[in-house]
Amino acid sequence: MAERRTERVEVEIEGVRSLVAVDLEESPLGWLARRKGRDGAALVSGAQLVAGERLRADFTRAGMTPRLTSDWSAVARSANRNAAGLSIPEAALAARQRLSRALDAAGPEFAGLLMDVCCFLKGLEQVERERGWPARTAKVVLALALDRLARHYGLAEAAHGPERTRMRAWKAGEAGESG
Template sequence: MSEAGRAWLSRERHARAARAAPDDPAAVSGYRAQHMSLSRREVRLAGEAAQVAVNDSESPLGWLSRRKGRDGRALIDAAQFLAGERLRAEFTRAQMTPRMTSNWAAPTASGRAGAGRGIDVSEAIVAARQNVRQALTAVGPELSGLLVDVCCFLHGLEDVERARGWPPRSAKVVLQLALDRLARHYGLSEAASGKSRVPVRAWLAADATFTSELG
């Protein structure tokens, strides 16, 4: 089989998985999955096991969930990991890519999602955008920018620290607080709480506007 044929089969396999579980935060498009190193991992949340797909080649959260601190525990727990992956999935569905002006790009997709699906593609994008907005609002402006950088744009913690002028290893602490709030918003951890005690620069520029055409 040719290289093009193998690529097509890979896209189709992942596309079928996404169609079978459209609400799965780990579901990704066939084209994106073709260029990922996907693996299935089991995490435990509230005493129950859950299977999630992780892109080992790019996910900072995947790396943090595998690394252990001095106390022998993972740097982020299952609830934090799942919350971050859910935000990334919603962000991807929402097609929320920032323009050079720091404004959010409006949805560009249109048409039907497929026979029998009963939902317009643009409506699904709007719904995903609303979910992202609600999540970031719940986290708060001091922490939401870091979540977007790490969970959605997949920036590494060291890159974030350099860009923001933070001390080494400080991004991990702030990210843990942000993921706690996000997990609480999603109902993934009843005990998730915490307030930021670290000065955090907002993700958007001070003079930027936040716009979205939600119809």
């Protein structure tokens, strides 16, 4: 059996930061993040990858993945709590709410594409075929969708702020005085 290639990515959900293993062989975003464009930059940036994987994590936590067989584990134990102190049904509901807010922020133009690529793990060629788009169109539209999603999550490639800020205090000790 071939070993799966995973990468650890830091994700923050509702103030809780955690490292998540991303299966780069499974995710279309992982594949795009490893590929370089003509300019030498990755086709999907780090912020875009984290945003897409965060959407997928909420989709999975919400229990929205399609099942191929019957689920006989329907007895949910409400006494079981996760790290945030939520029961399993509460955690699933919270994940659905986060997913809904993220897709609303992406807008109706991008929500379906984000669901297809990030959550249902469809490749770009399949998306283009299903939607009747010209070749290589999905890559451009996906980049725009992931940018909007990253902005919703507050993710950026670099921190930006003012060049200079007002000096608030300047204090120097006298000779022989320590800090």
